[in-house]
Amino acid sequence: MIYLDHAATTFPKPKEVVEAVSECLSVWGGNPGRGSHRLSLEAAERIYAAREEAAAFFDCPDPLRVVFTPGATYSINLALKGLLNYGDHLLCSNLEHNAVLRPLERLRKEGRITYGVFCAYDPDRPLSAEEICKNIEQKIKRNTRMVICTHASNICSATLPIEAIGSLCRKRGILFCVDAAQSAGRIPLSVTRMKIDALCLPGHKGLLGPAGCGALILGKGILPKPLVEGGSGYRSLLPDMPVELPERCEAGTLPVPAIAGLCAGLEVVKRIGVEAIEKKETELTEALKARLVQVPGLKLYAPEQKGGVLLFSSDQRPATEIGEELNARGFCVRTGFHCAALAHKTLRTPQGGAVRVSPGYGNTIEEISSLADAIEEILHA
Amino acid sequence: MEAKQTSGCAIALGSLNRAIRARDLLASAALFSKIIKADGKLSNQGCFYALEVPCASLKKALDLLRRAGIKGQVLPGRK
Incomplete structure (x- = not known):
């Protein structure tokens, strides 16, 4: 997992x-x-x-x-x-x-x-x-x-x-x-x-x-x-x-x-160190962003912002299905509206919400890479 | 919570948090004290905590606390 x-x-x-x-x-x-x-x-x-x-x-x-x-x-x-x-x-x-x-x-x-x-x-x-x-x-x-x-x-x-x-x-x-x-x-x-x-x-x-x-x-x-x-x-x-x-x-x-x-x-x-944690989480998120930006039909929200949270949706599959598929492959991410309806409205996410990925200090670049592989696979299936 | 010397006089401080803060302040001035629970010894207040200090150091302790803005009240009948 x-x-x-x-x-x-x-x-x-x-x-x-x-x-x-x-x-x-x-x-x-x-x-x-x-x-x-x-x-x-x-x-x-x-x-x-x-x-x-x-x-x-x-x-x-x-x-x-x-x-x-x-x-x-x-x-x-x-x-x-x-x-x-x-x-x-x-x-x-x-x-x-x-x-x-x-x-x-x-x-x-x-x-x-x-x-x-x-x-x-x-x-x-x-x-x-x-x-x-x-x-x-x-x-x-x-x-x-x-x-x-x-x-x-x-x-x-x-x-x-x-x-x-x-x-x-x-x-x-x-x-x-x-x-x-x-x-x-x-x-x-x-x-x-x-x-x-x-x-x-x-x-x-x-x-x-x-x-x-x-x-x-x-x-x-x-x-x-x-x-x-x-x-x-x-x-x-x-x-x-x-x-x-x-x-x-x-x-x-x-x-x-x-x-x-x-x-x-x-x-x-x-x-x-807070700065080291921020740097690591940002690096992981940026690495994922670099992969996901190339996936056809996938939309990233607030992509210009750098930090430890990345939100995306796809015009091919609803967020909840992507989350279920990722769960089946051993990835824990969160889908839906994240108890933040106003923020979702601000970001103009679709009906059904979006998928949130939020790495932690202990995650690795290899884990992010395998997540990106899984997302590509799910959306191309 | 260990005190190096204790006897006699006590300063009422209120909550245990305040007693800990006062004890640490006195300890930083090499004045060692002990936290005690002194329920019912201050009229109509119920539970509260106090610092027991050597009577010879009572005045110094009160001065240090006052300078740090910590209100303390000498407990009656503790000398």
Whole structure:
């Protein structure tokens, strides 16, 4: 089996991650921040170390601004529902995932917010950072409170100029929230330099951890309302959640084994280097692109963008059939709409969606070559 | 979580995360402390965590924490 669906989740996980999860489950995994016995305290120390690791990795000066969540989707929901108020207006890009669009739609239908969509990607011509910022500026209203956007698309290799958008938002006094589901661990990110107020991260993609945990990293002075309430391990006689981060937004027991794995994953990514990962994944995608561009009837989407994701469709076979044929030949790719209807509309993919190939750092050029052979064979059959 | 010297005085800090951060800060100034759970010792707060420090170092510890922007409250009845 050749796994080429790393945009969905990275697989297999590094042995360090597996060992960290196993050690947590069998050696030290008490409930952190709850008791005073050795295993509770040990777990709390490990979780705090994970906060420090994540804060340093994303250039956040305070580890207590790292809120652990069940994943990027939860982080996005927490940022949106915890920071927006009735009557606020918000802007998002035309490449957003449903993790952003669905909470926005719910808030809109409940009459709590309004939102607009700015053009961050145009399939007819590349947009500069200045043009994208201009598109945002043109849509800013008196009550615009937040800009939320993906850093890297989950269906193609398009990325957004986060630093320029962050500067624009800071200048205009607008909160800036970034969905880094695809970029965390794959593209360098700095909360401080990019002026990000809320950075939403999954643990199980580019950070190489297990599914079940992610993080929301908050800027200085950003204090969301909790999404859920419950035990926090201290001030337990008070009826309300604590005011302080991270406990304010971490009701209930944390996914300790997943956080242990995430911490180990972060260390692996640091050791390899984000730039090296980005370079390798881009090289693999470019090699595939060079082969697929020669296949008659095959359409590549956003081919001018360089990165770790390649999307294609064929006028000969529906995407789902291509995916099934590839699966039968031992290749794991993802077909359909990738939970990103708006982004597919932006890229003008056909009815039935498209095929996404997303190599990881561990894939080889030989594997990409054999995938290209298989695609040619399927489409010529 | 090991303390090299502990006796007597305690500084209430709130959550365990804050206690760990404060302990690390003091340790970086060679002032060793121990995290303790001090439930019910601060009025109407319920569970919270504190740092036990040698009483002779209490003032220094409070100064270090204050300079780092960490709020701590001396626990009554711990001297």
